[in-house]
Amino acid sequence: MSTKSRSTPPPEASLVIHAAADPAERGTLFTAPLAWWYWLRSLYAPAPNPAAKPEGPLRLHIDNLQGQRVFTADDAGPLVELALPAGTYHVTAVLGTLCRGYTLTLVEGVPNDLYLCPSLCNSK
Numbered sequence: 001m002s003t004k005s006r007s008t009p010p011p012e013a014s015l016v017i018h019a020a021a022d023p024a025e026r027g028t029l030f031t032a033p034l035a036w037w038y039w040l041r042s043l044y045a046p047a048p049n050p051a052a053k054p055e056g057p058l059r060l061h062i063d064n065l066q067g068q069r070v071f072t073a074d075d076a077g078p079l080v081e082l083a084l085p086a087g088t089y090h091v092t093a094v095l096g097t098l099c100r101g102y103t104l105t106l107v108e109g110v111p112n113d114l115y116l117c118p119s120l121c122n123s124k
Helices: 031-044
Strands: 012-018 058-064 069-073 079-085 087-095 098-106 113-115
Touching: 012 087, 012 098, 058 079, 069 079, 079 087
Parallel strands: 012 113
Antiparallel strands: 012 079, 058 069, 058 087, 087 098
């Protein structure tokens, strides 16, 4: 008697990437908890030039830990919703000449939200 082993697909997790330029679009919960971090960072980093706003479309790339690209968007909107297998991913966000990398672990059944650095927020 032969038994075939079926590989079950990994559980899916949801990821929401928030890339809104207007704080009202991303909610007030984003700005309050990070206010202390922006203050601390301002002590060590030069103040950004408000006139030098990055231009161009927001590009997103998501790779798994094996280096395989699982998602690409060359012109991402203010809110990107994805369903990916639970696991750890590297997210790269590019706007003009600015590039930021994030590493996050998606857990099944837990809200997984990524709020992009304000300098990368798309103004669409």
